[in-house]
Amino acid sequence: MKKWWKRGLIAVAVLMTAGFSMGAYAQPEKVTVVYGGSSWLGHYPAWVGIEKGLFKKHGLGVLFQNFYASSGRMGSLVAGDVDVASTGCISAIALMAAGTKAFMAFGTQDSYATVEGIIAKEDIKDGKALKGKRLAAPFASSAHVLVLDILAQNNLDPEKDLTLINLKVNEMPAALRSGEIDACAAWTPHFNKLLHMPGHHLLVDDTQFSLYQEYRIGPGPDLLVVRTEFAQQYPNTCRAFVKGYFEAVDLLTHDPEACAEVLVKLTHLSMADQMAVLRDITWIPGNQQKALMIEPGEFVTGMQQLARFLVKHGQIDNVPHVKDWIAERLVP
Amino acid sequence: MDPVENGTKISIRKVSKIFSGKQGEVTALRELSLDVNEGEFVVIVGASGCGKTTLLNLVAGFDAPTRGRILLDGEPVTGITPECGMIFQHYALFPWKTVQANVEFGLKMKRMPRSERRNRAAKFIDMVGLNGFETTYPHHLSGGMKQRVSIARSLANNPKVMLLDEPFAALDAMTRQVLQEQLVRIYEKHRKTILFITHSIDEALLLSSRIVVMTARPGRIAQEIVNDLPYPRNADVQLSNRFMEIKRTIWESVQAEVMKSMEVETDQR
Amino acid sequence: MKDHQTGKSLIIGIASLLVFLTIWELVCRKGLIEPLFLPAPSKVLSRAVKMIDNGQLIAHTLASTRRVMVGFMVSSLVAIPFGIFLGSFGFFRAVFDPFISLLRPLPSMSWIPLSLLWLGITETQKYAIVFMGSFAPSLLYIIEATKNIDPLLIRAARNLGASRVDVMREVILPGSLPQIIAGLKVMLGIAWTCIISAELVAARQGLGFMIMNGKEYFQTDTVLLGMVMISITVLIIDVIFRRFERRLLPWTQ
Numbered sequence: 073m074k075k076w077w078k079r080g081l082i083a084v085a086v087l088m089t090a091g092f093s094m095g096a097y098a099q100p101e102k103v104t105v106v107y108g109g110s111s112w113l114g115h116y117p118a119w120v121g122i123e124k125g126l127f128k129k130h131g132l133g134v135l136f137q138n139f140y141a142s143s144g145r146m147g148s149l150v151a152g153d154v155d156v157a158s159t160g161c162i163s164a165i166a167l168m169a170a171g172t173k174a175f176m177a178f179g180t181q182d183s184y185a186t187v188e189g190i191i192a193k194e195d196i197k198d199g200k201a202l203k204g205k206r207l208a209a210p211f212a213s214s215a216h217v218l219v220l221d222i223l224a225q226n227n228l229d230p231e232k233d234l235t236l237i238n239l240k241v242n243e244m245p246a247a248l249r250s251g252e253i254d255a256c257a258a259w260t261p262h263f264n265k266l267l268h269m270p271g272h273h274l275l276v277d278d279t280q281f282s283l284y285q286e287y288r289i290g291p292g293p294d295l296l297v298v299r300t301e302f303a304q305q306y307p308n309t310c311r312a313f314v315k316g317y318f319e320a321v322d323l324l325t326h327d328p329e330a331c332a333e334v335l336v337k338l339t340h341l342s343m344a345d346q347m348a349v350l351r352d353i354t355w356i357p358g359n360q361q362k363a364l365m366i367e368p369g370e371f372v373t374g375m376q377q378l379a380r381f382l383v384k385h386g387q388i389d390n391v392p393h394v395k396d397w398i399a400e401r402l403v404p
Numbered sequence: 405m406d407p408v409e410n411g412t413k414i415s416i417r418k419v420s421k422i423f424s425g426k427q428g429e430v431t432a433l434r435e436l437s438l439d440v441n442e443g444e445f446v447v448i449v450g451a452s453g454c455g456k457t458t459l460l461n462l463v464a465g466f467d468a469p470t471r472g473r474i475l476l477d478g479e480p481v482t483g484i485t486p487e488c489g490m491i492f493q494h495y496a497l498f499p500w501k502t503v504q505a506n507v508e509f510g511l512k513m514k515r516m517p518r519s520e521r522r523n524r525a526a527k528f529i530d531m532v533g534l535n536g537f538e539t540t541y542p543h544h545l546s547g548g549m550k551q552r553v554s555i556a557r558s559l560a561n562n563p564k565v566m567l568l569d570e571p572f573a574a575l576d577a578m579t580r581q582v583l584q585e586q587l588v589r590i591y592e593k594h595r596k597t598i599l600f601i602t603h604s605i606d607e608a609l610l611l612s613s614r615i616v617v618m619t620a621r622p623g624r625i626a627q628e629i630v631n632d633l634p635y636p637r638n639a640d641v642q643l644s645n646r647f648m649e650i651k652r653t654i655w656e657s658v659q660a661e662v663m664k665s666m667e668v669e670t671d672q673r
Numbered sequence: 674m675k676d677h678q679t680g681k682s683l684i685i686g687i688a689s690l691l692v693f694l695t696i697w698e699l700v701c702r703k704g705l706i707e708p709l710f711l712p713a714p715s716k717v718l719s720r721a722v723k724m725i726d727n728g729q730l731i732a733h734t735l736a737s738t739r740r741v742m743v744g745f746m747v748s749s750l751v752a753i754p755f756g757i758f759l760g761s762f763g764f765f766r767a768v769f770d771p772f773i774s775l776l777r778p779l780p781s782m783s784w785i786p787l788s789l790l791w792l793g794i795t796e797t798q799k800y801a802i803v804f805m806g807s808f809a810p811s812l813l814y815i816i817e818a819t820k821n822i823d824p825l826l827i828r829a830a831r832n833l834g835a836s837r838v839d840v841m842r843e844v845i846l847p848g849s850l851p852q853i854i855a856g857l858k859v860m861l862g863i864a865w866t867c868i869i870s871a872e873l874v875a876a877r878q879g880l881g882f883m884i885m886n887g888k889e890y891f892q893t894d895t896v897l898l899g900m901v902m903i904s905i906t907v908l909i910i911d912v913i914f915r916r917f918e919r920r921l922l923p924w925t926q
Contacts, residue, residue: 141889143888143889143890143891146891147891150709151710163889166889166890166891166892167709167891169890169891170708170709170890170891170892170893171708171709172707172709172891174707174709208794211877211882211886211889212886212889212890236877237794237875237877238875238876238877238882239794239875240874240875243789243875246790247793247794250793252793252794253794387890388890388892389892464832466828466831466832484828484831484832486832486833486834488832489832489833490828490829490832492825492828492829494825496823496825496826496828496829498826498829498830498843498844498848499848499924500847500848500850500922500924501847501924509830509833509835509843510833510834512843513830513833513834513835513836513839513843514834541923541924542924543924557833558833561833561834
């Protein structure tokens, strides 16, 4: 909570110094954008954009608000407390399935398929060997979806063939060490920590996810979303945000070191760990967004498949038509 | 061991009781001595606040005397003893137990087998005339019935001595009279040693074989009168000259103590 | 006469509930509230039908009920004798008082990290959360209940030959039982709040899990259904408890 305020104050300071400097585009109608984020890597560009003054350059002040979980962040976005956010795809799809048109998607900024996966004791050699074991995953997360997929690939019933445990990622190292669980599904940075625990190895990562093979989409890719009402009211503000945002993505790609220096303030990682995390991410620049989101829109097709997958596994009730939630005008 | 006169059941020897409270020390009893013989029905009469109940609590072992000693059958009383069965003004029946279970209580505490204590309890319930109420809870009984249960409970436990602390004070006149007669009958039948407290001179005259008048606080014995009125003390006895004579004697002595205690109260104000 | 009165207020109660549900349903049907924020009662009902159909609703409800009952029973079975013991002996009450005072304000949630370390991700851990959340308050209720025993009754029992242990069993326990039971009824409600918080972490079954998972997937109807199920279950347990109470306290009628 306290941190939240601190961040808020920092962001307000950023906002105050932002002033009304001119961009090459039409002036933004509103200079404050509330961004919903967390210390997850998908929020790096927004943070870098704030810290490196990239939004300021376009006349924007961005307020970075922390939310631990995607669901809480999306809830606030729909409720009107957050304007722009990055979210795990699953939350976004679930929200689409709930039938709300209060938000739209306009991009996907990263690919981290090699830093999420299932880590198991060394004697568990393949997916089939999970039978009868105790496997932990945070329910309703991308790692959970990965687990459901891997189990399906190996013809294992999550209800009968093994014990599936609902556990938060940060509780996994202790549970694995005490032998309470035999395997767990997690994402970076805990993923890296778990990977280096002696006696354990990487069983599968996101690249083994069935949809990844076909559509290059992991179980929970990051998605950039905007509040529909906000996008309609302040189109120039949104365009300025997107511009600044993808400049930050470019900076992350070309000068990770400079970015890491400011990112440690968000993640509290050491410089070395921060650099290691950055190395595992593939950033998707602005000029590739159209191909992914609109034409041919393979990312959207992937998401559609993911929605079907979630229904098949009983996680959501109905398959939304994902294309209806793409804000084409905002995609760079 | 102190030498005890043959037949002395309770021997109260120079007993003083001092309570220390917020207002300083209060001497409830001062150097009180009294012997009660086996089979005697002693009634203690005194104004309220004279330390009657304190005396009874000391005999029952609920409280220890500050000075002096109390002997029961020559043995000093050192703690609560079931040998002295106490009957309280407010009955003290266990509300969660039926009449039967209340009467059985003392026997249960003696670990008497269930069937045996059932029979024994039935006998005493019958004695106090409460047949048919065995499974009733005290809550449903009148005050008089409750006190009869209490008496049956005490008798079933077969104490050597019965201590009664104004047992009929809370009852209406009619019920009181019935119970008084019942108590006399029980006394005549069982010849228990009884120490009975009251502030009613009439009650003392009706029940006792000896009357003890206590002084105002600090309590001591003002007067002892052997009550030689013949049993049963029916209407004729109650209208006799001897009855009036004893009553007058006691009344004078009690009145003097009442006046004294009132003066004390006035002084204190 | 009294029955007539309660019958009447029951009818009024049901009518008021029906009116409320109708207004709620109409407001939702008119589209005044987005279903994400408040789904119509009919949506909650159809979610219930669906979840009864696939067996999940019963499974979640039974899982939570079992956890509450086990944790609560163990807590009561320890707290009642211990509370009566402490209520009877001032010395031991003084010995344990600081610990009880320190434990009492701790919310059951705060025990989750330690219980996970000590007991692991097990059912025992869930029981322990309920136990820790309800034990200290139960104990205080029971000690308080023993204080209201008429000292005259203790005196009478001792006078009839009861030992101190006999007094505890025969006088203090039954004498404080009506108040203990009243306290335990309150504690049962607290036990439910404990289990809901326990099921937020490392659980894959139970109404707490159902609510949290519903929230994660924005299934507000599931969230509401979970809440309704908690209310209904507590009401049912309360009715059973009242039956049990009548048997246990026959003299209070």
